[in-house]
Structure formats: structure tokens, C-alpha cells
Amino acid sequence: MKEEIRKLVSLQDLDKKIYDLNKEKAQQPALLNDIQVEFEAKKARFKALEEARQKIQIKQKEKEIELGTKEDGIKKTQGQLGQLKTNKEYNAKLSEIESLKADKSIIEEEILRSMDEIDTLKKDLDAEKKALEADELTFNEKKNVTLSRGKEIDSTLKDLDGKRTILAGSVDKKILGSYEHILHGKEGVALVKVENTSCGGCFMSVPHQVINEIKMHERLINCDMCSRILYLEEDIQA
Numbered sequence: 131m132k133e134e135i136r137k138l139v140s141l142q143d144l145d146k147k148i149y150d151l152n153k154e155k156a157q158q159p160a161l162l163n164d165i166q167v168e169f170e171a172k173k174a175r176f177k178a179l180e181e182a183r184q185k186i187q188i189k190q191k192e193k194e195i196e197l198g199t200k201e202d203g204i205k206k207t208q209g210q211l212g213q214l215k216t217n218k219e220y221n222a223k224l225s226e227i228e229s230l231k232a233d234k235s236i237i238e239e240e241i242l243r244s245m246d247e248i249d250t251l252k253k254d255l256d257a258e259k260k261a262l263e264a265d266e267l268t269f270n271e272k273k274n275v276t277l278s279r280g281k282e283i284d285s286t287l288k289d290l291d292g293k294r295t296i297l298a299g300s301v302d303k304k305i306l307g308s309y310e311h312i313l314h315g316k317e318g319v320a321l322v323k324v325e326n327t328s329c330g331g332c333f334m335s336v337p338h339q340v341i342n343e344i345k346m347h348e349r350l351i352n353c354d355m356c357s358r359i360l361y362l363e364e365d366i367q368a
């Protein structure tokens with residue numbers, strides 16, 4: 131039994147590593163997704179800013195066309211002044227011109243304001259573009275690190291699985307069966323040391339009677355609380 135426990139200690143060492151690596155591997159898709167989502171959000175912010183700039187530019191073009199129309203209107207109306215017969219008609223035309231001129235200066239102010247807005251947005255966009263380029267580098271770097279870690283995990287797992295197959299093949303079938311049954315239900319830890327009379331798995335106190343039973347090596351001894359197989363470090367070294 132002592133020899134079997136020794137083999138289980140080595141097997142447990144491998145199984146813990148295998149369990150942890152599989153767990154890390156299982157988290158990778160979520161990790162990659164988080165990285166992707168974070169970068170997409172940054173891209174979306176930049177796109178929104180770019181769209182805002184385009185909208186203002188389109189509005190400005192429209193205002194420029196409107197300004198041209200007003201200017202044409204003023205010229206045309208001024209041209210009509212000479213053909214008027216009465217003072218009343220003349221004054222009416224003048225006030226029409228004044229009104230067109232007032233409209234024109236409102237449009238001019240609007241154009242100036244939107245030019246300022248475009249300037250500010252352009253500065254923001256330039257800064258955001260630089261930030262986004264840096265973000266893209268970071269994104270690619272994080273992605274590559276995660277992917278290469280994935281490959282590393284795969285190759286380590288392949289190596290550990292090979293070692294495990296050989297080692298498991300040397301353990302008594304019945305003992306291996308009990309061990310593996312516990313292993314699957316206990317997050318990769320089926321065999322634990324008794325340390326200072328406590329179970330190394332659940333930390334509950336192990337009675338002296340049980341410790342004596344472990345030393346007898348007649349059968350596998352499990353923790354009453356967590357069912358893990360118990361062993362004594364000093365015992366297997368002796």
C-alpha cells in the first residue's frame with residue numbers, strides 16, 4: 131500500500147498540473163472575447179466621432195449653398211431697384227434687401243461656428259486616432275500572448291498526459307479507480323497530506339484513530355469530511 135500511495139503522490143502532482151492547465155485553457159475563449167470587446171468599443175467611439183465630424187461638414191456645405199442663394203437674391207433684388215416707379219415700391223424693395231442681408235449674416239455666423247466645431251473635432255479625432263493605433267497594438271499583443279499561451283498549454287498537456295498514462299498504468303487498478311473517482315469530483319485534488327493532524331484538502335481535523343489507520347497501510351483511508359485520500363508525508367518517505 132505504501133508503494134501505491136507513493137505512486138499516487140506522483141500521479142496527483144501530474145493531475146493537479148493537468149487540472150490547472152485545463153482550467154486555464156477553458157478560460158481562454160472568454161479572455162479573448164473580453165480583449166476583442168474592449169477593442170471594438172474603442173473603435174466604435176472613434177467611428178462615432180468621425181461620423182459627428184462628417185455630419186457637421188455636410189451641414190456646413192448646405193449652409194454655404196444657402197449663403198450663395200442669399201447673395202444671388204441680394205444682387206437680383208438690388209438690380210430691380212432701378213426699374214421701380216414709386217417711392218413706396220422702392221422702400222419696400224430696400225427693406226427686402228435689408229432682410230436678405232440680415233439672413234445672410236446669420237448664415238455667415240453659423241458657418242463660422244461650425245468651422246470652429248470642425249476644428250475642435252479634428253483635433254479630437256487626431257488624438258483619438260493616435261490612441262486607437264496604440265490600442266490596436268496592445269490588442270494584437272494581448273491576443274498573441276493569449277494564443278501563444280494556448281499553444282504552450284496544449285503542448286504541456288500533451289507531454290503531461292503521456293507521462294500520466296505511463297504512471298497510471300503502474301498503479302493498482304482498484305486503487306486507481308477510487309482515486310480517479312474522487313479526482314473528478316474534487317477539482318483535481320484526490321490525494322492530500324495530513325498536516326498538523328488536519329486534512330490538507332478541507333482542513334478539518336483528522337482523528338488519531340484515522341492517522342493510525344493510515345500508518346497501518348491496509349487500505350486507502352479517506353477524509354471523513356471531504357472523502358479525499360489521506361497520506362502522511364513522513365510515512366511514505368520512511
Ligand SMILES: [Zn+2]
Nearest residue numbers: 329332353356
Ligand atoms: Zn478533508
